[in-house]
Amino acid sequence: MIPATFEYHRPDSVPGAISLLQQHGDDARVVAGGHSLIPMMKLRMAAPGHLIDLQGIADLRGVEVGDTIRIGALTTQSEILAHAGLAEAAPILIEAARQIADPQVRNLGTLGGNVANGDPGNDMPALMMCLDASFALAGPDGTREVAAREFYEAPYVTAREEEEILTAVSFARPPRGHAYEKQKRKIGDYATAAAAVLIAADGGRVTSASVAMTNLADVPVFSAAAGAALVGTDCGPDAVRTAVAAMQGDIDPVEDNRGPVEFKRHVAGVILARAIARAWSRA
Amino acid sequence: MKDLPDSEERRANLKGLGCARKRVEDARFTQGKGNYVDDIKLPGMLFGDFVRSPYAHARVKSIDAAAALALPGVVAVLTAKDLEPLGLHWMPTLAGDKQMVLADGKVLFQGQEVAFVVATDRYIAADAVELVEVDYEDLPVVVDPFKAQEPDAPVLREDLEGVTEGAHGPRRHHNHIFTWEQGDAAGTTAAIDASEVIAEETIYYHRTHPCPLETCGCVASMDKINGKLTVYGTFQAPHVVRTVASLLSGIDEHNIRVVSPDIGGGFGNKVGVYPGYVCSIVATIVTGKPVKWVEDRMENMMATAFARDYWMKGRIGATKDGRITGLHAHVTADHGAFDACADPTKFPAGFFHICTGSYDIPVAYCAVDGIYTNKAPGGVAYRCSFRVTEAAYFIERMIEILAIKLGMDAAELRRINFIRADQFPYTSALGWEYDSGDYHTAWDKALKAVDYAGLRREQAARVEAFKRGETRRLLGIGLTHFTEIVGAGPVKNCDILGMGMFDSCEIRIHPTGSAIARLGTISQGQGHATTFAQILASETGIPADKITIEEGDTDTAPYGLGTYGSRSTPVAGAATAMAGRKIRAKAQMIAAYLLEVHDNDLEWDIDRFVVKGAPERFKTMAEIAYAAYNQAIPGVEPGLEAVSYYDPPNMTYPFGAYVCVMEIDVDTGEHEIRQFYALDDCGTRINPMIIEGQVHGGLTEALAIAMGQEIAYDDMGNVRTGTLMDFFLPTAWETPNYQTDWTETPSPHHPIGAKGVGESPNVGGVPAFSNAVHDAFRAFGLTQTHMPHDHWRIWRTARDLGLHG
């Protein structure tokens, strides 16, 4: 549980961090809250020769709440939970953040690290897909935006280039109907299955719906079909059944200590149905 | 005339027996001022770390340490070859087997110690571990104790090739360790065969781990000038470690000092002797420098002693109206690669034969087969007396299963079969003499407290609602009435490596009326410094606040067998009371001299001797202590000290009645504990607050074990639960509210009637939680499903019963 030797860097600007990444290539990793990376280093599953700490970069902080919501990469889960503007504008973020780990982890773990990590167990990636968020990536050639729904390629493999830094996450103010439903074995555990659902409604009918699932495939899963199945319905039992069936077609869980595939599929269905019900009740 | 404080006030001032005295340890612990092994830093100290096997079974073809030795700061890399000339490449286990200290030709479990790296700092040691190259050739792995017994199963212990006589009798297979039997086999089978109703079931108590917050470790320091070896370590039995260290190393025992500093939880994990201790001692002798070794969490769970892993096949007979006629048990015990159980020597399956529980069963038989597999060694008593939790789980499940077979209420079935209060002392069919108990009273109190009849009505209504599709939650009522056997134990039949399991206390009263007492036990969170002072306060009249309790340093404490198996209060607590009585006897002579009366003219009154019939004439213990050091008293030696070594005449038998009310979601497998009622009878209650704390802690461990905690292996012998992400350690979030209660049935043979309580909640809690899960599904035809009852397993039970529609 002791990491291998590494050099520690603490740049104070995004360009400074990028130039360090350029200099050290794949021997370098950035660290934000450290609550995914450092455990892996302690297990020596990751052994970067250079650790570039982002905590000195003021530009990566800050939350802006307007029609669009923009959250700096270094914003911690605790800061999200304490932010009154976010609670009003995007309560789903609060509901999800509260279900991540425990206060100690949330005090250090950042939104940027959570979405950049590329672990299908992280909760924020599916939520960001559900929100149709976009990630700002700053690299040697400037900044580009990548949609969360396009970002995740394989476990720990994302659209982020090695020399890029994720600087912020932004998304449009979501509809009122929302739920993040998560089953876990205990506090501090990743999801057995989790569902993010956003629903907009008008006159007792769903006008738009978005569904994404956590830890049920090797990447977070956005289920366009599940969302589509709800549109135009009143989220009654048939609609929910159709949405769940559609979601089942998009996930691909594997057996682990949380249980066998059949169990995970069953729970995914139950969790999604509950999330839809709760989101509908708030829509 | 002196102002006489009234007796109530004087008694309260003592904070003796029965007082909910605050724990004196906590001021230190809650401020982070404890002193644990890892806090010990000696000048020039080196650090050890292990190269461990990634394989569960493999031949070690070669070990190349050259690259590691070339790393600046690396002092030595020890392998079995280096230990062999000292005869230390293997070591004896407490169970009569032997165990590799470092891999000798092969490895037998994942995480086994292969080489010991010693370096000038902890980080260099960790880096050097990566540089040691070990060439393995993998061998077939067996992790299933039944497959291990097949004729062509791989031979695990080549060192035992051809050895047909083990430490506990004949071995009938190359992976067989022992068969141990108790009771009347033929009589039991005949009685059950002739019964009107017979229930049979196999009950698995899965492998788990005590997982104390502080892992195991030590600092060994050889002083080459005076030839004295000091070992600081996380030892639950420091004196035994000293004796073993002397026998193994050849160093005279007086030249070894073993110190257990503050210990952050033990739960049985810290009873045994581990390779890390041996290697640290060798390394300090070789280098002449102190050597520290502290394992990390993963090493702790992978390589140091596990608990349970018992496959228990039961057969129970009864009359139609529920009188039990006989109990038959056969256990397949998975001991892993070496038999490193920590049981009294003559009991290879501990006290499993307490498995008749709280019931008056006319005839019984149990047999245990110990088996080698490619898993970590151990088999310790995780917060229980030796194999008592397994036994309690077994009988409390068998009772439930019999109730199902009889179509009877499980509470009523228990009541019918309880040993009655007038039957104590009671000799069980498997040979134990239960000291005292009043089970019916406790049971009735418990059932009344939870409104048992009301719960059953609610449950029946819930089942109907479920069948109508109105709810997806079931209600389980988990009952347990357990009887423990703790306080090992009488020297005539209990020993550890030949050392009789007595315990000890030495008291010195200081001239100004305060005192220090030292014991052969060692607290790991039990609060000995608080409670033992209370025993002494009541015995000697010196306020508990003026008594220092010290344990754990073999240079100062009297010899004792340590703390585990709830033996501290039954044995060392008794020694403490007896030593206190010796103090009082001498004090009486001194008081008689001072008051110029005959000894027999005095009587003891809380904190003083009073002349009978003349209450204004007295000497307080403080005055007597002063006189003991300041006055020449004819015929009485100066000073006021006493030592007592206590050999208990019998064990003690605490008991309790627990009820767990649990809601279960059949779709997700999640549970919610709505109520947990725990009535404990531990005899005389020394400190009710500490008892309650012990019960809370033990129940929480029981919750963990029953509902999720396990050490699981895959078929290749890889540990699947090596971190706290997968190994369930409950936090406040998962922990329910507990409702504690008590009855008080003193032990007739213990000087103050106390029995021991620290482990009861684990022993009784596990079946209570598990029975609640089973009970929830009883209406749908479930008889047995194995722990741990985590989400997916509960879900599977529901699916198998067709509850997912």
Ligand SMILES: Cc1cc2nc3c(=O)[nH]c(=O)nc-3n(C[C@H](O)[C@H](O)[C@H](O)COP(=O)(O)OP(=O)(O)OC[C@H]3O[C@@H](n4cnc5c(N)ncnc54)[C@H](O)[C@@H]3O)c2cc1C
């Ligand atoms: C006990 C425990 C329980 C947990 N449970 C959960 C849970 O239930 N749900 C959950 O979602 N998470 C959980 N986590 C993970 C936690 O939320 C992490 O904090 C989070 O995954 C990563 O954020 P971080 O800021 O700590 O990133 P770090 O650990 O610092 O980095 C993670 C990865 O992202 C990269 N990275 C970080 N920031 C950037 C950036 N700005 N640009 C580019 N790359 C970057 C790093 O190089 C690294 O590869 C748990 C962690 C622990 C220790």
